[in-house]
Amino acid sequence: xxxxxxxxxxxxxxxxxxxxxxxxxxxxxxxxxxxxxxxxxxxxxxxxxxxxxxxxxxxxxxxxxxxxxxxxxxxxxxxxxxxxxxxxxxxxxxxxxxxxxxxxxxxxxxxxxxxxxxxxxxxxxxxxxxxxxxxxxxxxxxxxxxxxxxxxxxxxxxxxxxxxxxxxxxxxxxxxxxxxxxxxxxxxxxxxxxxxxxxxxxxxxxxxxxxxxxxxxxxxxxxxxxxxxxxxxxxxxxxxxxxxxxxxxxxxxxxxxxxxxxxxxxxxxxxxxxxxxxxxxxxxxxxxxxxxxxxxxxxxxxxxxxxxxxxxxxxxxxxxxxxxxxxxxxxxxxxxxxxxxxxxxxxxxxxxxxxxxxxxxxxxxxxxxxxxxxxxxxxxxxxxxxxxxxxxxxxxxxxxxxxxxxxxxxxxxxxxxxxxxxxxxxxxxxxxxxxxxxxxxxxxxxxxxxxxxxxxxxxxxxxxxxxxxxxxxxxxxxxxxxxxxxxxxxxxxxxxxx
Numbered sequence: 001x002x003x004x005x006x007x008x009x010x011x012x013x014x015x016x017x018x019x020x021x022x023x024x025x026x027x028x029x030x031x032x033x034x035x036x037x038x039x040x041x042x043x044x045x046x047x048x049x050x051x052x053x054x055x056x057x058x059x060x061x062x063x064x065x066x067x068x069x070x071x072x073x074x075x076x077x078x079x080x081x082x083x084x085x086x087x088x089x090x091x092x093x094x095x096x097x098x099x100x101x102x103x104x105x106x107x108x109x110x111x112x113x114x115x116x117x118x119x120x121x122x123x124x125x126x127x128x129x130x131x132x133x134x135x136x137x138x139x140x141x142x143x144x145x146x147x148x149x150x151x152x153x154x155x156x157x158x159x160x161x162x163x164x165x166x167x168x169x170x171x172x173x174x175x176x177x178x179x180x181x182x183x184x185x186x187x188x189x190x191x192x193x194x195x196x197x198x199x200x201x202x203x204x205x206x207x208x209x210x211x212x213x214x215x216x217x218x219x220x221x222x223x224x225x226x227x228x229x230x231x232x233x234x235x236x237x238x239x240x241x242x243x244x245x246x247x248x249x250x251x252x253x254x255x256x257x258x259x260x261x262x263x264x265x266x267x268x269x270x271x272x273x274x275x276x277x278x279x280x281x282x283x284x285x286x287x288x289x290x291x292x293x294x295x296x297x298x299x300x301x302x303x304x305x306x307x308x309x310x311x312x313x314x315x316x317x318x319x320x321x322x323x324x325x326x327x328x329x330x331x332x333x334x335x336x337x338x339x340x341x342x343x344x345x346x347x348x349x350x351x352x353x354x355x356x357x358x359x360x361x362x363x364x365x366x367x368x369x370x371x372x373x374x375x376x377x378x379x380x381x382x383x384x385x386x387x388x389x390x391x392x393x394x395x396x397x398x399x400x401x402x403x404x405x406x407x408x409x410x411x412x413x414x415x416x417x418x419x420x421x422x423x424x425x426x427x428x429x430x431x432x433x434x435x436x437x438x439x440x441x442x443x444x445x446x447x448x449x450x451x452x453x454x455x456x457x458x459x460x461x462x463x464x465x466x467x468x469x470x471x472x473x474x475x476x477x478x479x480x481x482x483x484x485x486x487x488x489x490x491x492x493x494x495x496x497x498x
Contacts, residue, residue: 030212032149032219036158038211039145040165042098045204046105047135048169049197052285053109054268066121068269068423070111070128075261075416077132082409085140086401087240095211097141102205104134106198113194136408143404147390148397151219153306155391156313159384160300167296167380169200170289178282214397225397243402247393250406252449255442256386257410263435265418267375270428271332274339275368277357284369288376295380303388310392314454317385322443328378329436332371339428382439389446392454414438 028034054067081088089097111127114120142162150158217225244250272284302320303313358365390403422431 029210030216030218032151032154032217032225033158033161035149035212035217036146036162037165038207039098039142040162041169042102042204042208043138043142043162043166044169044172045200045207046102046138048166048172048289049200049204050105050108051167051170051289052172052174053112053193053197054264066115066124067112068419069121070108070124071419072128072416072423073125074108074128074132074135075412075414075419077129078136078412079132079409079416081133082136082140082405082412084237084240084405085136085408086144086398086403086405087237088137089140089144089401089405090398092137094141094145094214095208097137098208098211099205101134101138101141102201102208104131104138106201106205107131109194109197109201113191113198116191116194132412136405136412139408140401140405143387143390143407144397144401145214147387147400147404148395149217149219149225150391151221151223152310152392152395153304154220156300156303156384156388158300159303159387159391160296163296163300163380163384164293167289167292171286171293174282174286174289178279178286239398240402240405243399247399249449249453250393250403252445253386253389254406254410255438255445257407258414259435259438259442260382260386260407260411261415262418262438263375263379264415265422266428266431266435267372269422270339270341270431271335271375272372274428275335275358277359280358280360280365283360284372287369287373291373291376292380295377296384299381299384300388303384310456311454314389314392314450317388318443318447318450321381321385322440324378324381325436325439325443328371328374329432329439331374332432332436335368335371336429336432341425341428389450389454393449 029038054071092100108124108127108131111123114123146159146162147155214225219225267288272281272288276284299317299320303317305313308316358368386407390400390407394400394403418431418434
């Protein structure tokens, strides 16, 4: 016989369960908000510290070549593993995935510490490759939590809360090289900077152990997070491929994913690393990540303005991102014309990275700082919109884990390519132009998905056939989830008869 769908008392019974005993007052950390805050602090300490280190330009080294090669290895493995990281995350579980992955960041910081003394690229490249595997899994687990735990009406603000906490890590992390290197005129950060980052990253990996089990998380409306059953690695791979088949539209978002880390290379190495001395680069990095908090907060609030429908917010968000991309990158043209790789400039009289570099006390610095800050603002807006858009396409945690894996894997493929291009010393104008152009093309490719697939509520089939009908291993309880903003979740159990 065919499957029969019938409404159950799940929605009405979930709320009393949420308040059993002392309920949420006793286990407040089991709410989506607290869990997303905890994941934010894990990322605050691990990738946030990594971003602070990268934001100084060249990983804090005088010559960016070693960091470029390490980043090529990092993003190559990230791209390969990221595409199937959703399957890995579903198999290992979110908490274990985050714990294991956090240690890869400390290893990479240690490789740069070693480079300070040995000048050998080998360890940096190997550590970068290992970090790529770890980072792919960490970001996939993070994405699954951030997009599937909140109710629909809270997704924008929860994404912005995560992004603010995450980038606070980069801000605080950036204070370390500022303090450590304020009187440093060697061009490279000191050992103490790398050691401090390693300690922060190890603490972040340990913090992942404090996360609640997903099946114990209770949303504000009393509903529980749908949790995939344990499957085999082969089944996860089959389900991932089926996701591509059943949700083919996600391919139109691949350019959006591909562009989302491409611009870092120009901003970090070819702008911040090129123009400024080490203490000024460190200060710029701090302000860059601080502006990311502002950008995420602003755009997350905008995306959750309930007086407008979700489709309206999706389209308006696209328009706003498109305008910001062209205004901010257009504003960077004036600085581009003052940078010429291998040719002498005012601050690089020898035509390379070994010139003095602009200092915070030099005339004209303020304008360059503001441009760098707006680059950070735009990055936060881009990432927040990408995550919100994926979350608007589904509430299904397993499917969203695959989407997050696609996002980070394809994002990293782009990053691997552009870091290699920079290591080959290609012209700055080519890297700048490709960064701007890719952003514009990616947004145009994403527009049909926004117009045709984003609805004012999401309906996900989750049952005996798996998530979205992906396979025989489904979600506990076999739930079909339909939710409209501002309303409780309506669920129906799917009963299989034979």
